[in-house]
Amino acid sequence: MPKDLDLSIDKTDLATEWVNQPTLYFEWAKYAADCQADLDRAKSRLELAKAEVEQSIRDAPGDYGIAKATEKSVEAAVLTQPVYRAAVRAVNTAKHDLAVANAAVQALEHRKRSLTLLVELWIREYYTADASPRPRSPEAAQFDKNAVRGRGRRRVETKRERAGEEDTDDE
DSSP states (O other): OOSOOOOOOOTTOHHHHHHHHHHHHHHHHHHHHHHHHHHHHHHHHHHHHHHHHHHHHHHOGGGGTOSSOOHHHHHHHHHHOHHHHHHHHHHHHHHHHHHHHHHHHHHHHHHHHHHHHHHHHHHTTTTOSSOSOOOOOHHHHHHHHHHHHHHHHHHHHHHHHHHHHHHHHHO
């Protein structure tokens, strides 16, 4: 298992947080893949244990307290065998580990989105020391200007596309 998952974000050091994000994500995504492989192996061992116990019961039903080896009696006897029960516990543990790893990967996706939004807030100078209005930095002003211009361009393009569709309907 990778080191403990720390989802906290240092808002004063966003550059470092962004640099560490891909490594942290990869560690947990790899761990999730390893957990999936462990689960697959545990399921295979469970199937093998079940098959071996079933065969053993069919070979000597009397050793398991069964008078006649029917499908239902063999299935019931398999469930009580320690080897089978241990294999079931291993599968359940592997499922749990995989669920935790997948939850960590999903949490890192949320962390990525949070980092993105925090950077946007930083650009817009949300975390300034004083609350009084002051001139915006050139970078923040340019960011806002580009965002507004982009929205305007999309509107104009959409209107032109609609107008173009109307012209083709007349032909």
